Amino acid sequence: MGKRMHDDDEDAGEKALRKAGQKLPSQIKNKHKRSAEYAKVRAEKIKEKKQRIRARDKAEKQAVELGEAPPARQVPRTIENTREADETVARPDDEELLEDCNEDEFSGHFSREHAPKLLITTSQECSAPTRRFIKELLMVIPNATFYKRGSYELKQIVKYASNRGFTSMFVVNENRKQPNGLLIVALPEGPTAHFKLSSIQLSKKIKGHGRTTSHMPELLLNNFTTRLGHRIGRLFGSVFPQDPQFRGRRAVTFHNQRDFIFFRHHRYIFEEKEIKELAPVTIGVNSDAKSRKGMPKTVKKNAVVARLQECGPRFTLKLQSLQSGTFDSKYGEYEWVHKPDMDTSRRRFFL
Known part of the structure; x- marks a missing residue:
């Protein structure tokens, strides 16, 4: 290098x-x-x-x-601001999109008709790293419950969860005793999204991590711009309650960048800190250059500042497929599937 x-x-x-x-x-x-x-x-x-x-x-x-507008700075060329044009990019005044949001599978959640309730399970063989990852998910997501998979098929678990009032289901898959996939099923009507799971870092591996409280977190969804991204964002939003408890100062973030979804969990910290400010310049009649030179240029002042403390865990998701309805790998109808021939350009994004 x-x-x-x-x-x-x-x-x-x-x-x-x-x-x-x-x-x-x-x-x-x-x-x-x-x-x-x-x-x-x-x-x-x-x-x-x-x-x-x-x-x-x-x-x-x-x-x-002089009270004039400063000269415009040059904007650096990045992959994000030179992305290929996409017809499916959602606009704030898109009436068709607003109508779809009022009638889709998540409308009941966002209209507060029912509270979210999550069931988390695993593949049939569950290793210790996967159990540790699920333990931290249970601490982050409110109203989440873990059920051991056993020998049950996924269709049976979906039916079981729907009958007991669960609104979402997570299935953490693994390969070589490491979690590598996440299946999110919205209940009872779907859709079902399959993500590749990578770059997992648990709380104890994060330097200076904070402790998670039981307060309802604030949910932040960043950069889900297309129709597909908007649907995935609403899928994430349906897992968390709509009434965050700001007193707990918790924030959960799903940040989309180049179709990689980065998950972060922070809490706000307000603390009093000593900062430096420019000293006020007082020019009198008898002031000269020597007297001004000896004056302090900065003064110290106590102020309340805010910072973020990461609580963990952190991981990255990559959408592999979106299926209409609940999980059905044989007869299910797919809304979107990622294929290798779709990666023809580094500046082409789908979310």
Whole structure:
């Protein structure tokens, strides 16, 4: 990795020297002299970058003092802001989408007709890492209950959960004694979503993690922009209660980025901290440069600041399929299935 970064710096340095019409460092046979020339080129590039930043900040400051709009900053090109256009991107004023939301399988939950109740189970062979992961899910999600799978088929468990008033069901699958998949079934009518599960990190592995309380958490759904993403977001929302207890300062986040859904669990912390502020400038009739020079530039002040403390666990989901109705792998009708030929571009996203 380090060698690759060094090669990139050398390529950039050679381009700069070639543009200036100077001798290329790659033409120098002595290794130490060649490295010294590359170091000079890198130092010049860093110096020029700092000068550009200072000039930009100065121009913005002058514009603010004159009451004008500051010059627009250049927006860096990223994979997110150069994504391929998608016709299914949902708009806030989409009346058809609002009508679908009022009539879909989750409308009863969001209209507060019933409280969410979750059943969590596993594949037929359950290892210790999977049980530890489920134990932390039970601490994060309110009204969640674990049932041992045994030798029952999934269709039997779905029927059992529906008859006992459960509104959602999680099935944690595993491979080689490690959890690697999550099946979410909305009850009693579906849909059923299958996710690839990866990058699991339990609470005890997170440095400085906080303790989970029994308060209802606040749910945050980020960047679910398409019709499919909107449906997946409502599926996640149907698992958590609609009345968070803000006194507990808990926040559960599902953040979608490039079709990878990152799960995080935090709590807010408010604490009093000493901060520094610019000292007010008082210019009198008898003030001179020497007296102003001795005055303090900053003053210390006590203020209440907020920060986040991660409680855990953290994991990543990748949607594999979305099926209409409850789980039926043989005769079920799929709304969306991820296929390898769909990954034709790095800038094509579905959620």
